[in-house]
Amino acid sequence: DSGVTQTPKHLITATGQRVTLRCSPRSGDLSVYWYQQSLDQGLQFLIQYYNGEERAKGNILERFSAQQFPDLHSELNLSSLELGDSALYFCASSVGVGSYNEQFFGPGTRLTVL
Amino acid sequence: AQTVTQSQPEMSVQEAETVTLSCTYDTSENNYYLFWYKQPPSRQMILVIRQEAYKQQNATENRFSVNFQKAAKSFSLKISDSQLGDTAMYFCALNSGGSNYKLTFGKGTLLTVNP
Numbered sequence: 356d357s358g359v360t361q362t363p364k365h366l367i368t369a370t371g372q373r374v375t376l377r378c379s380p381r382s383g384d385l386s387v388y389w390y391q392q393s394l395d396q397g398l399q400f401l402i403q404y405y406n407g408e409e410r411a412k413g414n415i416l417e418r419f420s421a422q423q424f425p426d427l428h429s430e431l432n433l434s435s436l437e438l439g440d441s442a443l444y445f446c447a448s449s450v451g452v453g454s455y456n457e458q459f460f461g462p463g464t465r466l467t468v469l
Numbered sequence: 470a471q472t473v474t475q476s477q478p479e480m481s482v483q484e485a486e487t488v489t490l491s492c493t494y495d496t497s498e499n500n501y502y503l504f505w506y507k508q509p510p511s512r513q514m515i516l517v518i519r520q521e522a523y524k525q526q527n528a529t530e531n532r533f534s535v536n537f538q539k540a541a542k543s544f545s546l547k548i549s550d551s552q553l554g555d556t557a558m559y560f561c562a563l564n565s566g567g568s569n570y571k572l573t574f575g576k577g578t579l580l581t582v583n584p
Contacts, residue, residue: 357513388571398560400571413571443512452570455502455521460514 359448359461367467373434376464380448387429393442405452436468471496471565475575482551483583490546490578492561501565503544509557551582
Protein backbone atom coordinates (compact mmCIF):
# COMPACT_ATOMS: atom_id res chain seq x y z
CA ASP A 356 0.00 0.00 0.00
CA SER A 357 1.57 3.27 -1.20
CA GLY A 358 -0.53 5.50 1.03
CA VAL A 359 -2.10 7.22 -1.99
CA THR A 360 -5.84 6.64 -2.29
CA GLN A 361 -7.99 7.00 -5.37
CA THR A 362 -11.74 6.82 -5.75
CA PRO A 363 -13.64 5.31 -7.38
CA LYS A 364 -11.80 2.15 -8.40
CA HIS A 365 -13.99 1.62 -11.43
CA LEU A 366 -16.21 3.98 -13.36
CA ILE A 367 -18.45 3.12 -16.29
CA THR A 368 -20.16 5.91 -18.13
CA ALA A 369 -21.46 6.94 -21.53
CA THR A 370 -20.03 9.16 -24.23
CA GLY A 371 -20.67 12.83 -23.68
CA GLN A 372 -20.82 12.53 -19.91
CA ARG A 373 -18.65 14.15 -17.25
CA VAL A 374 -16.86 12.38 -14.40
CA THR A 375 -14.66 13.34 -11.47
CA LEU A 376 -11.77 11.25 -10.22
CA ARG A 377 -10.47 11.85 -6.73
CA CYS A 378 -7.03 11.42 -5.23
CA SER A 379 -5.70 11.78 -1.69
CA PRO A 380 -1.90 11.97 -1.51
CA ARG A 381 0.29 10.37 1.13
CA SER A 382 0.38 12.22 4.41
CA GLY A 383 2.94 15.00 4.12
CA ASP A 384 3.19 14.95 0.33
CA LEU A 385 2.56 18.33 -1.29
CA SER A 386 2.88 17.35 -4.93
CA VAL A 387 0.25 15.47 -6.93
CA TYR A 388 0.61 14.12 -10.44
CA TRP A 389 -1.99 12.62 -12.77
CA TYR A 390 -1.12 10.00 -15.38
CA GLN A 391 -3.20 8.21 -18.00
CA GLN A 392 -2.47 4.62 -19.02
CA SER A 393 -4.05 3.40 -22.24
CA LEU A 394 -3.23 0.54 -24.57
CA ASP A 395 -2.28 2.75 -27.50
CA GLN A 396 -0.58 5.66 -25.70
CA GLY A 397 1.03 3.87 -22.79
CA LEU A 398 1.62 5.81 -19.58
CA GLN A 399 1.39 9.55 -20.13
CA PHE A 400 1.77 12.48 -17.79
CA LEU A 401 -1.28 14.74 -17.65
CA ILE A 402 -0.75 17.42 -15.02
CA GLN A 403 1.06 18.26 -11.79
CA TYR A 404 0.06 20.32 -8.76
CA TYR A 405 2.20 21.48 -5.89
CA ASN A 406 0.63 22.82 -2.71
CA GLY A 407 -2.51 23.88 -4.52
CA GLU A 408 -0.91 25.43 -7.58
CA GLU A 409 -0.55 24.00 -11.06
CA ARG A 410 3.12 23.33 -11.80
CA ALA A 411 3.21 21.56 -15.13
CA LYS A 412 0.98 20.33 -17.91
CA GLY A 413 1.56 17.38 -20.16
CA ASN A 414 -0.65 15.82 -22.80
CA ILE A 415 -3.87 16.88 -21.13
CA LEU A 416 -6.88 17.52 -23.34
CA GLU A 417 -8.83 20.77 -23.05
CA ARG A 418 -11.85 18.67 -22.03
CA PHE A 419 -9.90 17.61 -18.93
CA SER A 420 -9.18 19.80 -15.93
CA ALA A 421 -7.83 19.30 -12.46
CA GLN A 422 -7.34 21.08 -9.18
CA GLN A 423 -5.70 20.57 -5.83
CA PHE A 424 -7.61 21.69 -2.77
CA PRO A 425 -6.32 23.26 0.47
CA ASP A 426 -6.38 19.86 2.18
CA LEU A 427 -4.10 18.70 -0.70
CA HIS A 428 -6.48 16.19 -2.22
CA SER A 429 -6.85 16.50 -5.96
CA GLU A 430 -9.62 15.97 -8.46
CA LEU A 431 -9.39 15.26 -12.18
CA ASN A 432 -12.46 16.27 -14.14
CA LEU A 433 -13.11 14.67 -17.52
CA SER A 434 -15.93 16.08 -19.64
CA SER A 435 -17.56 15.39 -23.00
CA LEU A 436 -16.20 11.89 -22.70
CA GLU A 437 -15.25 9.94 -25.79
CA LEU A 438 -14.62 6.23 -26.29
CA GLY A 439 -10.90 6.94 -26.52
CA ASP A 440 -10.86 8.33 -22.98
CA SER A 441 -11.28 4.80 -21.63
CA ALA A 442 -8.11 4.19 -19.66
CA LEU A 443 -6.57 3.65 -16.26
CA TYR A 444 -5.97 6.97 -14.52
CA PHE A 445 -3.26 7.09 -11.90
CA CYS A 446 -2.58 9.67 -9.28
CA ALA A 447 0.89 9.87 -7.76
CA SER A 448 2.28 12.00 -4.97
CA SER A 449 5.67 13.12 -3.76
CA VAL A 450 7.03 15.27 -0.96
CA GLY A 451 8.38 18.02 -3.18
CA VAL A 452 8.86 18.88 -6.80
CA GLY A 453 12.45 17.87 -7.49
CA SER A 454 13.29 15.13 -9.94
CA TYR A 455 14.85 13.18 -7.10
CA ASN A 456 11.50 12.89 -5.35
CA GLU A 457 10.09 9.41 -5.52
CA GLN A 458 6.55 9.39 -6.84
CA PHE A 459 4.19 7.01 -5.06
CA PHE A 460 1.31 5.77 -7.15
CA GLY A 461 -2.27 5.14 -6.12
CA PRO A 462 -4.17 2.03 -7.25
CA GLY A 463 -5.72 3.85 -10.18
CA THR A 464 -9.26 4.47 -11.42
CA ARG A 465 -10.38 2.34 -14.34
CA LEU A 466 -12.61 4.46 -16.59
CA THR A 467 -14.75 2.76 -19.22
CA VAL A 468 -16.65 4.95 -21.67
CA LEU A 469 -19.41 3.12 -23.56
CA ALA B 470 12.31 16.50 -24.82
CA GLN B 471 13.00 13.33 -22.95
CA THR B 472 12.36 9.85 -24.33
CA VAL B 473 12.54 6.32 -22.96
CA THR B 474 12.75 3.22 -25.13
CA GLN B 475 12.21 -0.37 -24.08
CA SER B 476 12.92 -2.61 -27.05
CA GLN B 477 11.71 -5.89 -25.54
CA PRO B 478 7.90 -6.05 -25.48
CA GLU B 479 7.94 -9.50 -23.83
CA MET B 480 10.43 -11.73 -22.07
CA SER B 481 10.28 -14.97 -20.16
CA VAL B 482 12.57 -16.63 -17.66
CA GLN B 483 12.60 -19.82 -15.64
CA GLU B 484 12.15 -19.60 -11.92
CA ALA B 485 15.45 -19.10 -10.04
CA GLU B 486 17.26 -17.88 -13.15
CA THR B 487 18.51 -14.40 -13.97
CA VAL B 488 17.00 -12.04 -16.54
CA THR B 489 17.97 -8.60 -17.81
CA LEU B 490 15.52 -6.03 -19.13
CA SER B 491 16.84 -3.29 -21.41
CA CYS B 492 16.13 0.43 -21.45
CA THR B 493 17.64 3.35 -23.30
CA TYR B 494 16.79 6.99 -22.79
CA ASP B 495 17.51 10.45 -24.05
CA THR B 496 17.59 13.76 -22.23
CA SER B 497 19.49 17.01 -22.55
CA GLU B 498 19.61 17.50 -18.78
CA ASN B 499 22.77 16.75 -16.83
CA ASN B 500 21.11 15.79 -13.60
CA TYR B 501 18.29 13.29 -13.75
CA TYR B 502 16.89 10.20 -12.14
CA LEU B 503 16.00 6.83 -13.61
CA PHE B 504 13.51 4.38 -12.23
CA TRP B 505 12.17 0.90 -12.80
CA TYR B 506 8.53 0.39 -11.90
CA LYS B 507 6.75 -2.94 -11.72
CA GLN B 508 3.07 -3.33 -12.59
CA PRO B 509 1.67 -6.74 -11.61
CA PRO B 510 -1.76 -7.94 -12.76
CA SER B 511 -3.29 -5.91 -9.91
CA ARG B 512 -2.25 -2.80 -11.94
CA GLN B 513 -0.59 -1.16 -8.94
CA MET B 514 2.59 0.73 -9.92
CA ILE B 515 5.40 -0.30 -7.59
CA LEU B 516 8.83 1.29 -7.53
CA VAL B 517 11.51 -1.37 -7.89
CA ILE B 518 14.72 0.61 -7.98
CA ARG B 519 16.04 4.14 -8.51
CA GLN B 520 19.33 5.46 -9.93
CA GLU B 521 20.71 8.97 -9.63
CA ALA B 522 22.57 10.01 -12.77
CA TYR B 523 25.42 11.69 -10.94
CA LYS B 524 26.20 8.53 -8.99
CA GLN B 525 28.62 6.18 -10.70
CA GLN B 526 27.73 3.23 -8.52
CA ASN B 527 24.93 1.04 -9.80
CA ALA B 528 21.90 0.80 -7.53
CA THR B 529 20.90 -2.52 -5.98
CA GLU B 530 17.81 -3.59 -4.05
CA ASN B 531 17.97 -7.19 -2.89
CA ARG B 532 17.54 -9.34 -6.04
CA PHE B 533 17.24 -6.30 -8.30
CA SER B 534 20.18 -4.37 -9.68
CA VAL B 535 20.81 -1.99 -12.54
CA ASN B 536 23.55 -1.51 -15.08
CA PHE B 537 23.71 2.23 -15.64
CA GLN B 538 25.83 3.32 -18.59
CA LYS B 539 25.57 7.11 -18.66
CA ALA B 540 27.57 7.71 -21.84
CA ALA B 541 25.50 5.15 -23.71
CA LYS B 542 22.28 6.38 -22.05
CA SER B 543 21.46 2.83 -21.10
CA PHE B 544 19.73 1.64 -17.93
CA SER B 545 19.08 -2.10 -17.73
CA LEU B 546 17.45 -4.02 -14.89
CA LYS B 547 18.79 -7.36 -13.73
CA ILE B 548 16.57 -9.66 -11.72
CA SER B 549 18.40 -12.48 -9.99
CA ASP B 550 16.84 -15.67 -8.62
CA SER B 551 13.58 -14.90 -10.43
CA GLN B 552 10.40 -15.72 -8.54
CA LEU B 553 6.88 -16.37 -9.77
CA GLY B 554 5.81 -13.13 -8.08
CA ASP B 555 8.13 -11.19 -10.37
CA THR B 556 5.73 -11.82 -13.24
CA ALA B 557 4.61 -8.32 -14.21
CA MET B 558 4.97 -5.48 -16.68
CA TYR B 559 8.16 -3.55 -16.04
CA PHE B 560 8.44 0.11 -16.95
CA CYS B 561 11.60 2.14 -17.23
CA ALA B 562 11.06 5.80 -16.36
CA LEU B 563 13.06 9.02 -16.50
CA ASN B 564 12.67 12.18 -14.46
CA SER B 565 15.00 14.88 -15.70
CA GLY B 566 13.44 17.93 -14.10
CA GLY B 567 13.80 20.97 -16.25
CA SER B 568 10.49 22.78 -16.43
CA ASN B 569 8.61 20.03 -14.66
CA TYR B 570 9.21 16.85 -12.80
CA LYS B 571 7.05 14.43 -14.67
CA LEU B 572 8.00 10.83 -15.21
CA THR B 573 8.46 9.79 -18.82
CA PHE B 574 7.81 6.08 -19.23
CA GLY B 575 8.86 3.50 -21.77
CA LYS B 576 6.27 1.22 -23.35
CA GLY B 577 7.06 -1.56 -20.91
CA THR B 578 8.34 -5.14 -20.97
CA LEU B 579 6.03 -7.96 -19.97
CA LEU B 580 8.08 -10.43 -17.95
CA THR B 581 6.76 -13.92 -17.33
CA VAL B 582 8.47 -16.16 -14.82
CA ASN B 583 7.82 -19.82 -15.57
CA PRO B 584 7.85 -22.56 -12.92
